[in-house]
Amino acid sequence: MTAGRSASTSERLRVGIVGGGAITQVAHLPVLKKMRGVEIQAICDTDMPKARALADRFAVHDAYDDIEDLLRHASLDALVICSPTHLHESHIQAALSAQLHVLVEKPVAMSATGAQRILRAVEKSDRVVMVGMNRRYRRDVQIVRSVVQSGELGTIESIRGSWHVFRPGRTQLGWRQRKDQSGGGAMLDLGLSILDLGLWLGGSSPPSRVSASLDPVGKDRSVEQSGSAFVVCENGTSIFVDVTWRHLGEGERFGVGIRGSKGTAGINPLNVWKELHGVAVDVSPTGSVGRENAFTASYRAEWAHFQAAIAGEAKIPSLQEHLTLHKVVDAIYRSAFDGRDVTL
Numbered sequence: 001m002t003a004g005r006s007a008s009t010s011e012r013l014r015v016g017i018v019g020g021g022a023i024t025q026v027a028h029l030p031v032l033k034k035m036r037g038v039e040i041q042a043i044c045d046t047d048m049p050k051a052r053a054l055a056d057r058f059a060v061h062d063a064y065d066d067i068e069d070l071l072r073h074a075s076l077d078a079l080v081i082c083s084p085t086h087l088h089e090s091h092i093q094a095a096l097s098a099q100l101h102v103l104v105e106k107p108v109a110m111s112a113t114g115a116q117r118i119l120r121a122v123e124k125s126d127r128v129v130m131v132g133m134n135r136r137y138r139r140d141v142q143i144v145r146s147v148v149q150s151g152e153l154g155t156i157e158s159i160r161g162s163w164h165v166f167r168p169g170r171t172q173l174g175w176r177q178r179k180d181q182s183g184g185g186a187m188l189d190l191g192l193s194i195l196d197l198g199l200w201l202g203g204s205s206p207p208s209r210v211s212a213s214l215d216p217v218g219k220d221r222s223v224e225q226s227g228s229a230f231v232v233c234e235n236g237t238s239i240f241v242d243v244t245w246r247h248l249g250e251g252e253r254f255g256v257g258i259r260g261s262k263g264t265a266g267i268n269p270l271n272v273w274k275e276l277h278g279v280a281v282d283v284s285p286t287g288s289v290g291r292e293n294a295f296t297a298s299y300r301a302e303w304a305h306f307q308a309a310i311a312g313e314a315k316i317p318s319l320q321e322h323l324t325l326h327k328v329v330d331a332i333y334r335s336a337f338d339g340r341d342v343t344l
Helices: 022-033 048-057 067-073 085-097 112-123 139-149 170-177 186-201 294-310 320-338
Strands: 013-018 038-044 062-064 078-081 101-105 129-132 156-164 207-215 226-233 238-244 253-260 263-267 271-276 279-282
Touching: 013 022, 013 067, 022 038, 022 048, 022 294, 038 048, 038 067, 048 062, 062 067, 067 085, 078 085, 085 101, 085 112, 101 294, 112 320, 129 294, 139 186, 139 253, 139 263, 139 294, 156 186, 186 207, 186 226, 186 238, 186 253, 186 320, 207 320, 226 320
Parallel strands: 013 038, 013 078, 038 062, 078 101, 101 129, 156 238
Antiparallel strands: 156 253, 207 226, 226 238, 253 263, 263 271, 271 279
């Protein structure tokens, strides 16, 4: 199966999954089992009993504990990479060598240097490599993006986003608390998605200056539990990000607010405000978000895009955007470590 193949064919997209963690169990497997035109051929995890149990639970034929065995023996068209961050780069490279399309959970690599290597490898291939930024596919995000692109909010002046979760113990954090495997803490885990939404919704103006504070700043092997960052773009748009794994409050908190010269918009909850005849008016669309769980719906839409991109019926999201993201994240860590602004 090659990029550009017509989706009208009756062939099913044969998929393998590497990594049997939470995101595989609660997002990819449940969504894929309900999608037409997709067949999950195999699951791979270094914990073979886990891989076998997941394969049995979701009626997947094969289970492996080594990616090389998976790539050698399974008949695949695409690989879904849900392994720990430090393995993403090597797993993408292995998948491309096997002539497979790739959907990789964010982040694409540990750093901007790794992202650059992947970008070069993809440029030499004819495969689709897509990073799973599922937050872009939320219905409220899509609505706000349309409002922004229509010019209704005027010039976007600032974007502020936060993602606060409570992950109290080592069991929930697992490899994410080990810097050599995760690349970073809450800022990379949660902040990357907020930064992506900020740059994407704001018009993708190149970032020019970064200031950040992390707790701790990561001068040893530990990773930050919380952090804030302020990014200024070349067009003057500012993006503020605040994230934590130590949220003490009622439930998880995720939200984005946009301020423009002619109005404002918010995500989770969805709202749009504009000035009409000198009065602030709520012009939020109603009945547009749908009843399906926003998390599940975002993964379903992400997979539909991946399928369409493979079929040549949708634009492949730019990997260059992820190189930019990682340059910003690298600058955030430098800023926090050095205690100064960093210019990009």
